[in-house]
Amino acid sequence: MSALPRVGFVGAGVMGLPMARRLLAAGHRLLVHARTPAKVAALTEAGAELVETPAQLAADSDVIIGCLLDEKAVQEVYLGQDGIIAAVHAGHLLVEHGTFAPRVARGLAEQAADRGAGFVDAPVTGGPQRAHSGKLTCMAGGRTEHFEAARPLLAAYCREIIHVGPVGAGLELKLVNQLLVSVHVAAAAEAAALMDRLGLPVELAKRVLMSGWAASAMLDYCLPAALTPSAAPTGATIGGLSAVQDAVDEVSSALDLPLRVFPAARQIFTRLTDAGAGGRDIAQLARAYDREHSAHVPHAPHTSHAPHAPAHAPAHAPSSTVEAN
Known part of the structure; x- marks a missing residue:
């Protein structure tokens, strides 16, 4: 060569x-x-x-x-x-x-x-x-x-x-990466929703949260973007990360490793993707807690295997399977 x-x-x-x-x-x-x-x-x-x-x-x-x-x-x-x-x-x-x-x-x-x-x-x-x-x-x-x-x-x-x-080892590590990204995005979205309800100043709160143990790359990315609704497809979409989560589940199932936190985060991605919000930026996962759209997105059936999370999201968004990296 x-x-x-x-x-x-x-x-x-x-x-x-x-x-x-x-x-x-x-x-x-x-x-x-x-x-x-x-x-x-x-x-x-x-x-x-x-x-x-x-x-x-x-x-x-x-x-x-x-x-x-x-x-x-x-x-x-x-x-x-x-x-x-x-x-x-x-x-x-x-x-x-x-x-x-x-x-x-x-x-x-x-x-x-x-x-x-x-x-x-x-x-x-x-x-x-x-x-x-x-x-x-x-x-x-x-x-x-x-x-x-x-x-x-x-x-x-x-x-x-x-x-x-x-x-295969590179992909195995990437799936671990995507597990963490999924959980971190879900946590950041939930934090953003709570901050929104409390009326906390977003930029000030972000400065505090990013200065200590709560800091993460996804928190840095998602705040304040999570509180700014946008339907524009990006390079990191809810639907794209949801699709990759199937491979994470396949690997953990093959190893007979019962994950606890990941399935709860994945459930939110799945519900929003099914609701038509797959093309939205991952920061918009916070819209799962948006009461304004509650009448437009049905709840997924609740099971005993994963915690219930609200599934309210904008019902109309472009579909996309672009991967979140």
């Missing part, structure tokens, strides 16, 4: 687009695939080459990098008709940044290895802003030689690049 390998990129969405931009800026020849070419117009205008299928992307590249939305997209792009796996050969390296079940990554790695190629699961955290600035954190799973081959490319948009273990 040359010092500047030909890079194929698929999944140039909210997170992937700035990653791909930084690869171009680093001088790589970049090939891109998108079912809707308009979505990568900014990349092709900047010098990237558009190819028609994932298979062609793989055939014409040395390294294929994906930042796909979810497990369904991963299965389709890698294993579907004209998919990546069927076109890889010895020496190819596949790096996938999407968040999905670790078992899927292990299956893809096995199929890639059968064709002499390497696979690295490399989920990232930090959100779109840090993707633009090249300051993401990457947690990677894969063989050491494959990880080291990927590292120079990852450095274009990651400040920290950590080899967690074998294939």
